Amino acid sequence: MSEDAQTPEGVRPEVAAAVGDWRAYVEAKMGFRNHWYPVRFSNELAEGQLITLQVLGEKLLLKRIDGKVYAIRDRCLHRGVPLSRKPDCYTKDTITCWYHGYTYRFQTGELVNILAVPDSRLIGRRKIQSFPCQEAKGLIFVFIGDLDPVPPLSQDVPPGFLDDDVMILGKHRVVNSNWRLGAENGFDALHIFIHKDTTLRHFRTFNFPIGHTPLPGAVQVVEAADGPKGVIDDFAQHKPIWDGVIDGRVVVRGPRSQQVQGTSASVGTSIWLPGVLKVEQFPLPGLTQFEWYVPIDGKTHLYVQTIGQQVQTDEDRQQFANDFEAVLKPHGLDGFNADDIWAREVTEPFYADDFGWVDEMLCEPDTTILEWRRLASRANRGIQTPQDLR
Numbered sequence: 001m002s003e004d005a006q007t008p009e010g011v012r013p014e015v016a017a018a019v020g021d022w023r024a025y026v027e028a029k030m031g032f033r034n035h036w037y038p039v040r041f042s043n044e045l046a047e048g049q050l051i052t053l054q055v056l057g058e059k060l061l062l063k064r065i066d067g068k069v070y071a072i073r074d075r076c077l078h079r080g081v082p083l084s085r086k087p088d089c090y091t092k093d094t095i096t097c098w099y100h101g102y103t104y105r106f107q108t109g110e111l112v113n114i115l116a117v118p119d120s121r122l123i124g125r126r127k128i129q130s131f132p133c134q135e136a137k138g139l140i141f142v143f144i145g146d147l148d149p150v151p152p153l154s155q156d157v158p159p160g161f162l163d164d165d166v167m168i169l170g171k172h173r174v175v176n177s178n179w180r181l182g183a184e185n186g187f188d189a190l191h192i193f194i195h196k197d198t199t200l201r202h203f204r205t206f207n208f209p210i211g212h213t214p215l216p217g218a219v220q221v222v223e224a225a226d227g228p229k230g231v232i233d234d235f236a237q238h239k240p241i242w243d244g245v246i247d248g249r250v251v252v253r254g255p256r257s258q259q260v261q262g263t264s265a266s267v268g269t270s271i272w273l274p275g276v277l278k279v280e281q282f283p284l285p286g287l288t289q290f291e292w293y294v295p296i297d298g299k300t301h302l303y304v305q306t307i308g309q310q311v312q313t314d315e316d317r318q319q320f321a322n323d324f325e326a327v328l329k330p331h332g333l334d335g336f337n338a339d340d341i342w343a344r345e346v347t348e349p350f351y352a353d354d355f356g357w358v359d360e361m362l363c364e365p366d367t368t369i370l371e372w373r374r375l376a377s378r379a380n381r382g383i384q385t386p387q388d389l390r
Helices: 013-018 020-027 179-187 189-195 314-351 364-379
Strands: 035-041 050-055 058-065 068-073 094-096 102-105 111-114 133-136 139-144 166-175 211-214 219-222 230-234 238-241 243-246 249-253 268-272 276-280 287-295 301-310
Touching: 013 020, 020 364, 035 050, 035 058, 035 166, 035 287, 058 139, 068 133, 094 111, 166 287, 166 314, 179 268, 179 276, 179 287, 179 301, 179 314, 179 364, 189 211, 189 314, 189 364, 211 364, 219 364, 230 364, 287 314, 301 314
Parallel strands: none
Antiparallel strands: 035 139, 050 058, 058 068, 094 102, 102 111, 133 139, 166 301, 211 238, 219 230, 230 268, 243 249, 268 276, 276 287, 287 301
């Protein structure tokens, strides 16, 4: 089938029509617009520094001016060239196009001058698109969309992330798969099979079945109008499988200890719009992992991995920072999650032409994924399309 036969979202129409009540999820190949997304850590953007990045297909310029971060589209209104090709910033809060001198204010995107045509009628009447920015917990969030008023950040992050006493540390990297494969890999109750040999077992004693199936009551949908929207999966209400048997012989066994309670290294996971996972009591007891799957385009996503811990004193903060560098990052975010990244990237070709969404063969534990697809389809604030980039 030709590209012309696809819908404006770039998704094959027969696939979108076949999936029923989660069609919008399939159509969101480039992500959901009118949501907040983390794009960098605050310490990665110094005062006066200019960086370029891409979110939901949008190519952006970010700059910190007098301590505040601003974002504008990286495209001159005149002839469409990227301003970042040769960023000329003659004043701290403007950028001038290197080609013809069109000059824009970072705070608003307003065209404030054309250096060679100072009397142009366009000046003060045209704007490059700007995007709201907010910093929280050491992360820079950008709102991709055009809603007015802009919803509060608290509606687009998991409960607990913004708590005053929670300290957040983390990293980010690019993964060569669609963002939805990242989200489903994180929330998939059956995917723990790939983690059976994790090095985390050297740093904690845990129960870790090779798989578990949600029982009735395990999955809860959260959809309050004034709060974040998500699906919660309570592992205490799961049926665990400890031994993998082929032809009557145990061939693989999940680690199990009488020293700890629970049937998993985590007590549960939850996934929230626009695409962020919360893993409780993980990677060690007393910690929470929050990870975002931020669409870059239809084929890649920015994997923003963070770990949160409640801290009360400077000593608590220093200890958490030390633990993060010594154990949590190398064995959790780098080691444990490396399995997830590999799995997403080798799954990508199956879904790249969209037919994977109808050819997949889900089984009983995948009810959690279906709940997420349905929630995301009905509760998102918009679908990013190629038209939004024009």
